Amino acid sequence: MSTPPDTTSHAGPASHAGKPHSAAVRYLFVFGLGLVLGVVAVVMLLRALEARKTWQDHYPKATMHLLSAHSAQLRDALQANRCAATDVLPHLQALRVLGNDLEPAFADLRDDTRFATHAGKFRGAIDSALASPPLNCAGLKTTTEAIGADCKACHRDFRG
Template structure:
């Protein structure tokens, strides 16, 4: 009745239970990470990434010596349009006076740059540097 070749050793049973436990643990971890990710708002990070990319493209135009009004104005307009959503992206900072000051200074820099668009590389370098300083000042206070 009992065939000794068909009986499993206790070690193989433990191995099966261990593998099954690891598999269930991996699935549960993935589900937990997805649930946490779903609760996070992607808008603030997305806004910062798009603004960083626009600033980077301004810098690349400067390095490539492509400093005409037609090269820089679309980037500056994009940055200005995106800056309107800073308070929306960071609702917890909306009432903070320092945050409002940084956002206003950033918009003022972009407004000045759009009122007098940089027509040469020297002017574009000044604008790019000021935009970078405004971003850095805010990040130092709130990052």
């Protein structure tokens, strides 16, 4: 004779081993999963719409940030008394390259003669500094003041 299988579980009375899940638990799980996926989809959609709506050209701001950063490096070199041409020339060269980007960065001002004049004066000041680089802090101070004056004149006319 065979003995009936042991129906006592070692997992304790709270174990659901062998009991099928009710339909309500399955529906609740699917509802929760759908809710989480729906929230994720809505957030992704809203961010895509916001990015599309607020898309703008970063070229003008990036150009100005880089010009500002290299000008700040020149001012820092002046304050740190590191005015040798080897410390100054890389930043002057970067400013000159960025000066070539002024008209393309500000396409709406490209045809304005005042803007073209300011951009030309800016490039001219840097060209003269590159032609005879400042060899001491007094020369660097004069150079940074000339470049700063050109920047301020343009900002006065176009930033308001």
